[in-house]
Amino acid sequence: MFLxxxxxxISQGAIYAxxxxxxxxxxxxxxxxxxxxxxxxxxxxxxxxxxxxxxxMPFLPAALLAFALLFALGLAIQRGFIExxxxxxxxxxxxxxxxxxxxxxxxxxxxxxREVLPMPRVFDFPPIFLGELVVTGESLVxxxxxxxxLAVFFVVFYRTRTGKMIQAVYQSERGAxxxxxxxxxxxxxxxxxxxxxxxxGGVLVAPFTLxxxxxxxxxxxxxxxxxxxxxxGSLWGAVAGGLLLGIAEQQLGAYVSTKLIDIAAYxxxxxxxxxxxxxxxxxxxxxxx
Amino acid sequence: xxxxxxxxxxxxxxxxxxxFTNPYTQFVVNLMLVYILVxxxxxxxxxxxxxxxxxxxxxxxxxxxxxxxxMVYAKLPFLLALVLGAAAGALAGFLxxxxxxxxxxxxxxxxxxLAFGELMRWVYIxxxxxxxxxxxLPVPVASVFGFALDSEMRKYYVFLAIVVLVVKGTSNLLRSxxxxxxxxxxxxxxxxxxxxxxxxxxIVLAFVWSGFIVGIAGGMFAILIGRVVPxxxxxxxxxxxxxxxxxxxxxxxxxxxxxxxxxxALPEYFxxxxxxxxxxxxxLLVLILLFLPKGLVSFFARYLPVFREPLxxx
Numbered sequence: 001m002f003l004x005x006x007x008x009x010i011s012q013g014a015i016y017a018x019x020x021x022x023x024x025x026x027x028x029x030x031x032x033x034x035x036x037x038x039x040x041x042x043x044x045x046x047x048x049x050x051x052x053x054x055x056x057m058p059f060l061p062a063a064l065l066a067f068a069l070l071f072a073l074g075l076a077i078q079r080g081f082i083e084x085x086x087x088x089x090x091x092x093x094x095x096x097x098x099x100x101x102x103x104x105x106x107x108x109x110x111x112x113x114r115e116v117l118p119m120p121r122v123f124d125f126p127p128i129f130l131g132e133l134v135v136t137g138e139s140l141v142x143x144x145x146x147x148x149x150l151a152v153f154f155v156v157f158y159r160t161r162t163g164k165m166i167q168a169v170y171q172s173e174r175g176a177x178x179x180x181x182x183x184x185x186x187x188x189x190x191x192x193x194x195x196x197x198x199x200x201g202g203v204l205v206a207p208f209t210l211x212x213x214x215x216x217x218x219x220x221x222x223x224x225x226x227x228x229x230x231x232x233g234s235l236w237g238a239v240a241g242g243l244l245l246g247i248a249e250q251q252l253g254a255y256v257s258t259k260l261i262d263i264a265a266y267x268x269x270x271x272x273x274x275x276x277x278x279x280x281x282x283x284x285x286x287x288x289x
Numbered sequence: 290x291x292x293x294x295x296x297x298x299x300x301x302x303x304x305x306x307x308x309f310t311n312p313y314t315q316f317v318v319n320l321m322l323v324y325i326l327v328x329x330x331x332x333x334x335x336x337x338x339x340x341x342x343x344x345x346x347x348x349x350x351x352x353x354x355x356x357x358x359x360m361v362y363a364k365l366p367f368l369l370a371l372v373l374g375a376a377a378g379a380l381a382g383f384l385x386x387x388x389x390x391x392x393x394x395x396x397x398x399x400x401x402x403l404a405f406g407e408l409m410r411w412v413y414i415x416x417x418x419x420x421x422x423x424x425x426l427p428v429p430v431a432s433v434f435g436f437a438l439d440s441e442m443r444k445y446y447v448f449l450a451i452v453v454l455v456v457k458g459t460s461n462l463l464r465s466x467x468x469x470x471x472x473x474x475x476x477x478x479x480x481x482x483x484x485x486x487x488x489x490x491x492i493v494l495a496f497v498w499s500g501f502i503v504g505i506a507g508g509m510f511a512i513l514i515g516r517v518v519p520x521x522x523x524x525x526x527x528x529x530x531x532x533x534x535x536x537x538x539x540x541x542x543x544x545x546x547x548x549x550x551x552x553x554a555l556p557e558y559f560x561x562x563x564x565x566x567x568x569x570x571x572x573l574l575v576l577i578l579l580f581l582p583k584g585l586v587s588f589f590a591r592y593l594p595v596f597r598e599p600l601x602x603x
Binding site: 027033035081084085088089090091092094095096098099100101102103104105106107108109110111213217221224225228232259262263265266267269270273274277 | 335339341388391393395396397399400401403404405407408411415524528531532535539562563564565566567568569570571572574575578579582
């Protein structure tokens with residue numbers, strides 16, 4: 001029972017990890033927390049739905065196309081909406097990301113009304129039995145895709161020249177600009193990846209869940225909870241936090257009360273910020289006056 | 290001297306409003322009054338204290354539920370229930386300020402207060418033996434000193450009196466030593482502390498005052514709608530309230546009033562078309578942020594000196 005819950009927790013947690021990682025990516029690159037991120041996750045799911053159901057495409061090309069589209073959307077957002085208000089207060093960024101997410105939600109609702117859309121299953125893998133454990137096909141797909149994405153991401157981040165450039169900008173924008181890195185372009189690309197990576201979360205859950213325009217909010221909160229738990233701004237922390245949150249939700253739901261699944265994320269946020277604001281893996285930053 | 294004229298002229302003109310409304314438009318006007326208090330309260334923490342705290346819907350919901358519960362179960366008169374609702378809002382404000390004092394700021398504060406609001410909504414839903422959960426708690430007709438608030442017009446005059454009192458009080462408070470300390474903390478907390486101003490006390494005070502006002506707004510909302518439902522205090526409500534502050538003008542009382550009036554009325558027109566309301570709202574916010582980042586009030590202030598406020602950030 002316990003292990004079974006861990007397994008299903010990991011497949012939920014993999015999505016949270018992806019959402020938290022993409023939030024962290026944008027946060028580290030631009031110091032902006034994207035409060036509209038949940039709606040980009042929703043957008044990923046809806047774009048795939050449009051391509052698969054309405055355009056009749058197979059799932060994989062549809063997913064790749066969705067990734068590309070949302071990448072472009074992320075670029076456009078940084079260039080058109082974030083860059084112009086760069087000099088303003090942080091409250092402006094928060095409002096801008098909320099507003100953009102809200103527009104997306106409106107577009108989804110205008111297109112599909114208030115109904116809930118089921119998407120036919122696109123993968124049909126048989127479950128795997130390991131002793132008493134049952135691993136469903138869908139969790140295999142989700143965990144597999146997320147694992148591959150994370151592996152690629154961390155290899156690029158720590159092992160390649162591009163990754164070194166990213167780290168350089170993370171450490172000091174001005175320093176990076178001085179050695180010839182195009183910081184503006186970098187910000188755009190990071191927004192693109194942030195949005196697209198979050199949307200992959202939506203693409204992955206699309207076949208297994210009911211789609212509705214308000215899908216995003218729960219992902220946003222869980223992404224925040226995962227980030228907070230792992231240490232705000234830590235890339236590995238976001239992944240670990242996501243997995244832990246997924247597992248914790250399942251355990252709480254089974255052993256305490258299913259009502260708690262909905263608020264596990266809130267409780268995690270409040271508990272972590274009150275007890276240890278830097279999270280499990282974060283470091284205490286010095287305050288500069 | 291300048292904005293004093295506004296304080297006397299606008300309420301006097303507002304006395305005439307019921308002559309031009311039908312019950313539905315009067316209801317919308319009453320809702321505007323509620324949202325004026327909401328934005329004024331939100332603005333104290335966000336605009337004047339400069340903290341990204343999203344506990345506003347929590348204060349609003351706590352005020353509404355406290356007022357309603359006290360009226361239903363303790364059968365207390367409306368004004369007393371409203372005071373208790375405001376006190377509960379103030380208590381919630383105190384709790385929120387404790388997190389800010391612990392060094393939880395900026396996005397951390399935004400996220401923890403967001404979680405606080407959603408947690409409260411979960412409580413309203415699951416404490417269903419008291420709150421009746423998602424069905425909502427019906428609120429009895431309120432009466433003020435034997436004067437039953439059974440029509441929108443009657444509610445209007447009582448609400449108007451409360452709003453004028455609270456807004457005037459807030460304006461005075463912001464103009465006093467307290468308000469200047471709060472604004473100084475926004476502009477530079479360390480410099481303020483180095484002047485010997487007890488910053489922690491003023492941060493607590495700003496949150497408590499904000500919670501108190503929004504708590505009153507919650508109580509008024511409860512009797513205006515006649516039923517308190519958990520869904521009224523969710524994330525979408527938070528976005529609407531945040532938008533009112535931003536559209537009107539961050540850190541401006543007149544701005545809060547303008548934002549509340551503008552954004553209460555406009556969405557009513559779009560209710561019929563699913564999605565259009567959200568697109569319109571989002572697009573409006575984007576436009577304001579890009580082209581009028583100090584809100585509609587800065588547009589008015591350019592031409593009308595009445596709208597220029599001394600503590601308004603340039």
